[in-house]
Amino acid sequence: MDGGRRWPSTEGMKIQPAESPALLAGHDAARNFFSACFIGSEAASNEMLWVAHVDDRARCIHLGRYSDGDRGSVDLPVRKIISDAARLGSAGILLAHNHPGGDPTPSPADCRATRTLARAAEAIDVAVMDHIIFAARDKCQSMRRMGLL
Numbered sequence: 001m002d003g004g005r006r007w008p009s010t011e012g013m014k015i016q017p018a019e020s021p022a023l024l025a026g027h028d029a030a031r032n033f034f035s036a037c038f039i040g041s042e043a044a045s046n047e048m049l050w051v052a053h054v055d056d057r058a059r060c061i062h063l064g065r066y067s068d069g070d071r072g073s074v075d076l077p078v079r080k081i082i083s084d085a086a087r088l089g090s091a092g093i094l095l096a097h098n099h100p101g102g103d104p105t106p107s108p109a110d111c112r113a114t115r116t117l118a119r120a121a122e123a124i125d126v127a128v129m130d131h132i133i134f135a136a137r138d139k140c141q142s143m144r145r146m147g148l149l
Contacts (some may be wrong), residue, residue, distance in 0.1 A: 021055075021059040021060050021061065022052075022059070022060040023057075023058055023059055023060075024052055024054055024058050024059070024060055024094055024129075025057075025058040027130065027132075027142050027144070027145060030052075030094050030096075030129075030130055030132060030142075031132060031140055031142075033052065033060070034050060034052070034094075034096035034132055034134070035134065035140075037050045037065075037096065038096075038098045038134050045100055046100065047097055047098055047099065047100065048065060048097060048098055049065070049066045049075070049076060049095065049096075049097040050063065050064070050065050050066070050095070050096045050097070051063070051064055051066050051081055051084075051093055051094070051095050051096075052093065052094045052095075052096075053084065053085060053088050053090035053092075053093055054090060054091060054092045054093070054094065054129070055089075055090070055091050056091040056092075058092065058129075061088055061089075061090065062084070062088050062090075064084065066080060066081060076095075076113035076114070076116075076117060078113070078116055078117050078120055081093065081117060081121075082117075082120050082121060082124065082126075085121065085124065085126045086124055086126075090126050091126065091127065092126060092127040092128070092129045093117075093121065093126060093127075093128055093129065094128075094129045094130050094131075094132070095114070095117075095128070095130070095131040095132070096131070096132045096133070096134060097110075097131075097133060097134070098133070098134040098135065099133055099134070099135045100135075101135070102135045102139075103135055104133045104134060104135035104139045104140050104141040105133070105141060106131070106133055106141060106143055106146070106148060110131070110133065110143075111143070111148055114128065114131045114143055114148070114149065115149075118149060128149060129144070130142050130143060130144040130145075130149065131143040131144070131148075131149065
């Protein structure tokens, strides 16, 4: 008996068991986590930006697709990412985007935008842990590993 309470309908809702948050400590964990985001025809033709917000133990607390671009570029919305980091209480953020052309090398614009985000994040005590750029056939480059962060 529900004591006369009206419970919300679950019709049409997708229900799944709660899982432990993904641990994004280290390059391999981040690469494996983000690689699934770039599967499909849309990723093959347009750049997309994904951002994972993590807690102080590198557990993912939020994953969002922040921007869709075209074949040659994607916007990095610094204000929105910083606003979400503050709202979520993020300790760090990891970024990933794709280069449909097949070259995972960061462009000068990628480098500038990532440095701008890193400076803004530092002001609110949030670390930009990495920015991984994916290309065709699971090739990727880590800006952290390249010394660009």
